[in-house]
Amino acid sequence: xxxxxxxxxxxxxxxxxGCETDPGPSPFFPLDxxxxxxxxxxxxxxIEHPGMNVRVFAEGATKQAYLGKVYPFALGATLVKAEYADxxxxxxxxxxxxxxVSIAAAAAGGGWAWQTVKGGQVVPNATACIGxxxxxxxxxxxxxxxx
Numbered sequence: 001x002x003x004x005x006x007x008x009x010x011x012x013x014x015x016x017x018g019c020e021t022d023p024g025p026s027p028f029f030p031l032d033x034x035x036x037x038x039x040x041x042x043x044x045x046x047i048e049h050p051g052m053n054v055r056v057f058a059e060g061a062t063k064q065a066y067l068g069k070v071y072p073f074a075l076g077a078t079l080v081k082a083e084y085a086d087x088x089x090x091x092x093x094x095x096x097x098x099x100x101v102s103i104a105a106a107a108a109g110g111g112w113a114w115q116t117v118k119g120g121q122v123v124p125n126a127t128a129c130i131g132x133x134x135x136x137x138x139x140x141x142x143x144x145x146x147x
Contacts, residue, residue: 027115028099028113029080033080034080037063038057038063039056040056040057040063040066040079041055041056042055045087046083049096053083054082054084055081055084055089056082057080057082058079061077062077066145071139071141072141075100075103077099079098079143083096095116095117097115098113100141110133110138110142111142112133
């Protein structure tokens with residue numbers, strides 16, 4: 001097949017049919033969480049995420065459970081950690097989030113699903129999160145809640 005035919009077929013596919021590559025998984029939390037959810041942990045240096053400063057956000061019952069240190073969290077509970085490159089939490093870098101998918105502490109990932117979202121796209125990295133949270137924070141339902 002000559003190059004002209006391939007190029008024409010590609011243009012037809014994209015322009016008329018709208019085919020595209022698989023965008024991958026979607027974030028399991030709203031990307032505007034810092035604007036619409038409650039801040040449950042104010043801007044501070046993160047021991048868990050070296051070189052980053054973080055703020056943590058939650059909504060509704062998850063907010064109450066986080067602030068009250070009520071464990072285990074309910075199914076569907078979602079915590080969003082906004083990560084920043086500066087100590088004033090002004091230079092946003094990415095989100096790291098966790099969502100409760102199982103009440104059983106022995107479940108994979110401590111019963112949590114994990115995501116990092118950078119530039120609106122989910123970035124695969126869950127193993128780094130799971131290792132620290134499940135081993136170091138098991139008594140806090142893997143949330144590492146600190147006040």
